[in-house]
Amino acid sequence: MVPAFRGRHMILVTGAGGFLGRHVVRRLVGAGEAVRCLCRPGSPGGDWLRGQSAELFSGHLHDPDGVARACRGVRQIIHLASPILEVRDAVVEQFHRQATACLVDGARRACVDRFLMVSPLGCGTSADLPFLRSRGAAEEHLRKSGLPYVILQSSLMFGAGDRLIGGIIRLLCRTGLLVIPGTGKTMLQPVWVGDIVSCLLRALRDDKVADRTIPVGGPQHLTYEEVADQVAKMLNLPRVKVHLSRRTVGWASRFLEGLGRNPFLGYRHLELLDVGTITALDAVKRAFDFQPMPLVEGVAYQLAPRQDLGVAARRPGAERSSRMRGHR
Numbered sequence: 001m002v003p004a005f006r007g008r009h010m011i012l013v014t015g016a017g018g019f020l021g022r023h024v025v026r027r028l029v030g031a032g033e034a035v036r037c038l039c040r041p042g043s044p045g046g047d048w049l050r051g052q053s054a055e056l057f058s059g060h061l062h063d064p065d066g067v068a069r070a071c072r073g074v075r076q077i078i079h080l081a082s083p084i085l086e087v088r089d090a091v092v093e094q095f096h097r098q099a100t101a102c103l104v105d106g107a108r109r110a111c112v113d114r115f116l117m118v119s120p121l122g123c124g125t126s127a128d129l130p131f132l133r134s135r136g137a138a139e140e141h142l143r144k145s146g147l148p149y150v151i152l153q154s155s156l157m158f159g160a161g162d163r164l165i166g167g168i169i170r171l172l173c174r175t176g177l178l179v180i181p182g183t184g185k186t187m188l189q190p191v192w193v194g195d196i197v198s199c200l201l202r203a204l205r206d207d208k209v210a211d212r213t214i215p216v217g218g219p220q221h222l223t224y225e226e227v228a229d230q231v232a233k234m235l236n237l238p239r240v241k242v243h244l245s246r247r248t249v250g251w252a253s254r255f256l257e258g259l260g261r262n263p264f265l266g267y268r269h270l271e272l273l274d275v276g277t278i279t280a281l282d283a284v285k286r287a288f289d290f291q292p293m294p295l296v297e298g299v300a301y302q303l304a305p306r307q308d309l310g311v312a313a314r315r316p317g318a319e320r321s322s323r324m325r326g327h328r
Contacts, residue, residue: 009033009034009075009076009113010034010035010036010055010073010074010075010076011028011033011034011035011036011074011075011076011077011078011204012036012037012038012070012071012074012076012077012078013025013028013035013036013037013038013077013078013080014038014061014077014078014079014080014081014099014103015079015080015081015082016035016037016038016039016045016049016054016080017037017039017043017044017045017046017048017049018045018080018081018082019157019159019161019162019163019193020080020118020157020193020196020197021037021045021080021081022045022048022049022161023159023193023194023196023197024078024080024197024200025037025049025052025054026052027194027197027201028054028201029052029053029054031201034055035052035053035054035055036054036055036056036057036070036074037049037052037054037055037056037057038057038059038061038067038070038081039056039057039058039059040058040059040060040061041058041059041060046058057069057070061081061095061098061099061102061103062094062095062098062099062102063102064102064105064106067102067103067105067106068102068105068106068109070106071103071106071107071109071110071112072109072110073110074107074110074112075110075112075113076112076113076114076115076116076204077103077107077112077114077115077116078116078118078200078204079099079100079103079115079116079117079118080118081099082119082135082268083095083268084266084267084268084269085266085267085268086267086268087254087267089130089131092130092131092134092268093130093134096134096135096137096138097134097137097138097141099138100138100141100142101141103115104141104142104145104147107145107147108145108146108147112147112148113148114147114148114149114150114203114204114210115142115145115147115148115149115150116149116150116151116152116200116203116204117138117139117142117149117150117151117152118151118152118153118154118196118200119135119136119138119139119151119152119153119154120132120135120153120154120155120156120272120277121153121154121155121189121215121217121277121278121279122153122272122275122276122277123135123136123139123153124136125137125140128275129271129272129274129275131268131271132275139151139213143213148210148211149210149211150203150209150210150211150212150214151212151213151214152196152199152200152203152214152216153213153214153215153216153279154191154196154215154216154217154277155188155189155190155191155216155217155218155277155278155279156188156189156190156191156265156269156272156277157190157191157192157193157196158190158191158192158193158295158298158299158302159192159193159194159298159302160193160302162193163264163265163266163269164190164227164265164269165190165227165231165298165299165302166302167264167265168227168228168231168232169231169235169302169303171264172231172232172235172237172239173235173237176237176238176239176240177239177240177241177242178228178229178232178239178240178241178242179242179244179249179264180224180225180228180241180242180243180244181224181244181245181246181249181264181270181273182224182243182244182245182246182249182273182274183243184223184224184225184228184243185223185224185225186223186224186273186274186275186276187221187222187223187276187278188221188222188223188224188227188273188276188277188278189217189218189220189221189222189277189278189279189281190217190218190220190222190227190295190298191216191217191218191284191292192218192292192293192298194293195216195218195284195290195292195293196216198288198290199214199216199284199287199288202288203288206288209287209288212287214283214287215279215280215283216279216283216284216287216288216292217277217278217279217280217281217283217284217292218292218293218294218295219281219284219291219292219293219294220281220294220295221278221281222295224273227295228241230295230296230299231299234296234299234300234303235303246270246273246274249264249270250267250270252264253265253266253267253270254267
């Protein structure tokens, strides 16, 4: 049964069954918001979404009529869908172009109050990587649409259900191997997914960030190898560190993804290890007035025993402490 959301503004979330999408939906529903989830048919996250107090809309982002129906009655859109596992550049570029065009058109018809988009740091129409370049073109399409918007460009995220820290943990626990793709020296700025959700929720309402593209990241600049070393140290397991070429890890990622057993980052995230994803250390503080969680604290939370709900079970006081950090 579809929940009745009378008297509340509807928020449409694309990519709702993905890593970030699940965390966003859970927080929105917990805050009493009316949420509609646009999910492709057969999405692995569909079963989890059906158990939430949200409206599930099955459809494809490249279908103009379907997207228009999904946008009816919607006041805000949070666009999270992204083909991070797709290896074909042409498919990625087509997705970014068609999905954005359909969503922007549907948003105009629905007269939405705000359109939020999350992209990786480094997106731009002149970026070297096709994924970043085509996503940058999608961002530019939104900026020129006339719609009220906020674009968050995020560093790599971590949290329950992720591929960054979770992949390191799973591989190390199962094999004793600490695999470092490439040199492992590319600079990253890992940011806890709960802090990205907090940024999104504030961006829905805060006029201070309206019509801006905002880079966000965690409070530390670390190489991938430093991230892996910190996680391994916290696990306190015997380990063998192995450096593999990024191409080898990419091949293994594609092969294991087909078997549903991939412990590595998505193919496109692996590409980002070649270019790095960092911004100012105080970017979140300046834009959203709270301090994001350090890596060690986030990993400690991730390793703590908890009930498996498909996303992280709520840590007592976690969301409250995030809000408190924002009011210091």
